[in-house]
Amino acid sequence: MNPELVKFSKVLIIDDQPLAQIFLKQSLEKIGFENISVAESAKHALRLCQETSFSVIICSYNLSRDRDGYHLFEELKATGAVRLTTAFIFTSAETDATLVNSVVELQPDDFLAKPFTAKELSERLRRVLTRKQKLSKIYQALDQNDYANALQNIDAILTDSKAANLYPLVLRIKGDVLLAQQDYTVAAKFYYEVITLQKFTWAMVGLAKAYLGLNKEDAAKSILEKLVTKPETKLAALDLLGQYYIQHDEYELAYQQLQNATGLSPRNINRQKNVLSLARLLHDHSGQYVTAKTMLKFAKKSLHDSPDLYLTVARAAIDYAMTLPETESAAIARQSERYLETLKHEFPNHPETKDKIAVVQARLHYLKDEQGKAKQLINSVMEQHNEGSLEDHLDKAKAFHELGYQDQAVQLLEGLAAQTADDPLNEKIMSRYIKQEAQEKTDIPFSPRQLNNIAVQLYNKKQLPAAIQAFADALRLMPKNSRIALNMLQALVDQKLKTTLNDTQEELYQKCLRILNTTSLTSEQQQRYDKLIERNNQIKVPQH
Template identity: 35%
Template sequence: MDKIPLPKLIDELKILVVDNQGLIHDIIKSALTELGVKQVSSAQNAFHAVRLCQQDQFDVVLLSFNVSSDKDGFHLFEELKHNQYISDKTTVIFLSAETSMELVNCIIELQPDDFWVKPLDRNRIQQRFNYLINIRRKLHKVMHSMDNGDFAAAIYHAERGLKDPGVTEYHPRLKRMIGDCLIQLRDFAAAERYFYQLKQECDHAWVHIGLVRALFKQDKLEDAEILIEDLLQRNDTRFLTYDLLAQYYIGKEQFDVAYEQVKAASKLAPRNIERNKKLWDLARLNRDKFGQLAAVQNMAKFAKNSIHDSPELGLNVIRTMIDLAATVSGAESEKLQRQVNKEMVNLTRGDVVEPTLANKMLIVKARMASLQNDKRAAEKLLKENLQTGLTMNLEDNLDLMKAYHELGMKEDCLAILDTLRAQLAGDTLASQVVDEYLKREEIERREIKFTTKELKEMATVNYRENRIIPAFNNLCQALTLSPHDKSIALSLLKVLVQINKSDPLTDTQHDVALNAVEMLSRAPLPPNQLQKRNEYMTALGLNEVQLDVAPE
């Protein structure tokens, strides 16, 4: 077994305090100096903090969540961790005067060592600091083993620590480490037994979450559900439980259920970019265009001034607005198009636009031309100006595929699908979701040549000209592309009423009617749409049909 280095003494520790209030620096430095700390550095903004971290490696970082002059503590923490200025060996303490559940959930996600609420008290600072430094000192063998991925050795050292009366106050921490190690070792049956035993002794959130995680890993969903109902009622476990549920259902390819869980988790902790990306993927997989737009707008909003910030996020907002504008019609579509034009101006503001971004914007302009029924201009943009030699990521190719589809260029569209599949790497949850999305896209792009908006317009013309069956077919394809569109479902019922006047509905048409009514029964409807739905149901004899609709 490798020799484990001894932890630093208190007078050897290097401390960094990041806060925009001078008084906070004075209180902390004074309190720590009394404990024997000799090296305390101060930064009043994120820029200065990064400069100090470039020059020195700190053992303890006290970080205010509200460093508002350039970027907040959440973004700064991510940047310091990304650049390896903060490691698993660094003690991180968050400072904040705010204690809202949303902020606490965001901080929990970052997994700092402690969270101190302002205003700070000298005695409290010294008490908590001593506690945290003693964790590093007294549990250093366990922590060293975990940092190096030797989880079996970590369990050995932790179990020895549980027999040591000198570290009794750290026994809960040691027990949590043992549970984490069992999960890391994939010994889920042992982890289940371990957490069940702990559950009889204490009521810590991490015990319940660890038990549910172990049960999920063994597909013991029924056992987990017994616990989940209670955990969703608790403030300290609700957020983590939604996250676990989402991961489980994505793994089982139940993407509709997973989507609801990720939405709930995102509301409780909205700043996490990776979760918003997952939310975006699940929204488009579930054909929720409004959900897609909300997710990308959140990503752009919360990534500002962070390591995630890039023109790509603004571009994705534009792309998603176009997707939605191609689904809705009338004033709603026109409003979205105006927003797109405004966002395009903001994104390309400046003297020089980088070539790759210019190429991506070209595709956006082509899609906007198609949306405005200027197909000739759209096709000219792509054929004469698109630079195919430039590197294009997965989202770029998705957008190009949509541009080709909107122009009816089927072969080009399907060729891009092959490129997209090749770009998916690994078996991550994100790639699993996107792969499933592409499979559905391929089926629809092969079978359906038009956008939702075009299909709705075609259905309107066909219905007006008394071509009822073509109108029905148009609307069926439109609902395939936009399965949550209430106006399409209502139009389908209206067309089916006309068909039923001439001939009884076929089994397929009857099923379409039932699906439309069920979708409309799940969605809140304004009075006029509710009246129409009921009239159509009566005309089709569906009032007595028992629908599989969840209670509201």
């Protein structure tokens, strides 16, 4: 290792285990490092990085005192404390799949599995620092977003026969630069030429990205469907397939791909937000609630931490509770209340949350059939249309609709079209969701629970066509709800006993079958379903 490079490098050790700190410090001193700092927590590390520009950072992934290594590295990169010229190495005693996928997403310079020897540490540092030194001009240009200068230095390396061992890495960097410049035609040609020489998996992913940029989507999809079967490219391929399906308005397929991706790497909060938005769009209220809780779990104490995280879970709980029978919704409502209490405890005296909490509490009162209290709260924020985020307005529109203020709900939703989400994919999903909410709240003046109750009452009064229509409206708002599908199937079978189903009713009948055949039913529901199918099969079709 270059003695001068070692001597003048500033090193930061981030580890909350005293023995690990001592081992790393002693090992680094034996190698020749002199300027060594130690941080025992993420907060301490952030403070030191604000004061000093470190050449090398060795960070434990499994920090436990505040945030973990993933979110620390994410924040260090976001604040510019870690640049491409900084050598960043993760260490961890764990090597489970989600950790490995998270590390792959963050792209540190290296990863060392504990326990490791001083010799292994020395060898890894030698490789990383040598690489950083030889590619310093490229990294400096990229840190300044000077793509032209970066490409010039990349091409200089690629014509240097003495740097042949760096060619794969430099080629990969070149592809990333071409994609960052959105020069998709040149990028596609470049990746294709690389693949003809050697089928690097990163080049296959890059070619798919370039094809998506060129709107050659069928070619991109063909590549991605192969890459999704390979462990080393599965996560990237799932993300890109999700993007492909969203662009083609195939939201159910996009939801499946991105759900699989979050399972592989759950700490990626931006991806979790897209999954949450898709769950709402598809009326998967259970999935929405689960995703919101997962997002909060991994975002705590990270740069994503905020009062809105707790509000998101509380709101998702209410949306979910609205789809359940009153006997089941009470428990979910109590969970929503607990998230509000935690929010108040974690962010005391936070003035911006007061009205947001009031809207959530109004919806909770509605759930408990406390209409007077709910209207009193919602009236206090009724006129404040210009304040708050997109999510705040959406929640307020839901409260208005639930409490009978249908015109105000639709007016508020229609006014949200100009607001955008935090990334292009989420923006497209949210735009579709807002239009869907406005249309549904225009067409259907009742909540899902009210609709199901109305439908049951109509059914009991033998008003079958009206009951079927009410069940159909409820199923429009809750398309995965097996309880409603079973109720509507029963009404349809009874109607079929009286007369032939019309085309619309026949479509609803087939829809019920699709839902019930692809949903996990309780034993009681399965018995009821089997009896209904048996009754239907016994109906004699009129002869024409």
